[in-house]
Amino acid sequence: MNNPYIPKLALIKDITEESRNIRTLTVAFKDNTPFDPQPGQFVELSLFGYGEFPVSIAGVLDPAAGIFQTTIRRMGGVTERIADLKVNSTVGVRGPFGKGYPVEKLDGKDIVLVAGGMGIASIKYLADCLIKKRSKYGRLILLYGAATPADLIYRSSPTLSPPKTKEKPLQALVTVDVADAEWKGNVGTVLDLINKIEPAMDIDVRKSMVAACGPSKMMKAVVDRFTLAGFRGEQMLLSFERRMQCGMGMCGHCMMGEKRVCLDGPVISFEDVKDTLEKLF
């Protein structure tokens, strides 16, 4: 029987230590089920004996063989246990769930991707997808902020750091809230980054889109700032973080007004949530 509550078993194929408390897992379904989620969708990852938690899909390595990546920060509760995982450990996966970034709406557009902290996971997968069909889009700009240089992840990812010889498919700008002695880059929030570079970005508001994923403070700042810059609600694609437990619109945990982030999102345009009675951020 097709039971959406029973996870499919999967193996950890590889583990990348992204920072002191963040790991990227490469996961492969044991039965090699094809897996081709949209960027922005999420899965419920099971660590049997501890529980399951919702997490963004950070990349798909082989859709035909069902091999994908997910990046997890230890934040207490079940996620604390990702430290125990080893290559060849068995995990469970339910999903993919929800609506991802509407990639078809990005055709021909200049696209600003904004990521804060762990929000980079879903944004990176979106960037992967956009770069695959690079000629369909205008400029691609990524603004990425983390707390400290040690919290910046995916530093070796080809999407974020393309080989020097190639023409850059994506213009990445990185900032940290607090620098360390070796940090020579930007210091401040992604909002500071926007303010700093906006004149130079030379963005045509009419043919641009923003996709953002990050902490709620950042999301609010992004919406305010891009509204000020003349972006309309439907041009701002927001990926919401909530505690989706069932992923299927039943458990009630991810409600935001009448919206259920697991079904209506996680990616929802600002236009579709701006009149929600409850606070968004």
Added chain:
Amino acid sequence: MQKKLSKKDFKKFFGALKKKHKIFAPTKKGTITAYNFGTFDYIDDVKWLNLDRNPISSPKKLFMPDGEALFKFEKIGNDVVLEDTEQEWKEKRVLLGVRPCDIAAMAKFDKVFNEAYDDPYYRERRKNTLIIGMTCNEKTDDLCFCSVTESGPDSDSGYDLLMTDIGSNYFFKSGSKEGERWLEESYFKDVSKRDVQARDRKIADAKTDLDLEKNKLDLTNIKEAMAKAYDNKLWDPYGKRCVSCGSCNMVCPTCHCFTILDKANVGQTEGKRVRIWDACHFEKFAKMAGGFDIRPDKLSRLKHRLYDKFYYPFITYGEGFCVGCGRCIRHCQSEIDIRDALREVAHE
């Protein structure tokens, strides 16, 4: 099909039901507590049946049991073996004596658990349960307001059989083929015009009494009124009185929120994944790993529950989610009467 059953013959019917189904009904269990309400529970003898009052809790626990196992797991080396719990849902049951408000609530649950995804645990339990409803001849107490939410004292769908106490007999209506088959049993007798009139009179009397509530509370335009009232100060006193105990969520027949977690042995080598009832009134219900909480205070949580009865479901399911059973008022330790709040909203 309409038939009647002499109260003297009720035992025969009960006995026949028992042979085919496990019977769940309002019981006398718990009636000596301060609340003086029974519970929906398994009974195997008609002497435990308590059709006088609607129980303290709704029958939702029959379809979404608190703590039900979703599956079992066993970890062997690096491998994990999963075992489903399908056998547990297959039991043939009958829910006897369920009231119109709770029947209406089940129809709402059906929408939640079969919307974007089909929940097999709920679906199978529902499919395997015969519903024998019972109309109300009188209010349980002044907290009943099913007439206002149009979910009582009579039912027009959602049951296999529907009984009405008309004195020395129960009047039975069928609502399904399976219900009809039961009415063909010899102890069910044909109804006379008088019996039909007796039923109509019972319902009309109950309705007249319940309709008095309608003079005090009008929910006709509640959706529009709620849309405007979210930031109104009228909610503040209710938020202050609420203690976030979650009783209203637990007893509500349409509150369906749950949390999924693993219950394992020491060492986490085997266990089961369960879903337990959760409450949007609870402090950490909407809190996220990073600490952000969309509803950090009692007021926003209280509003959320009421908006999830009288506003959001209109958008999602095209109907309100309150059935007027009165349980949340009856069991609120802060004596919050949601009808007071709704009256204020409607007046604004």
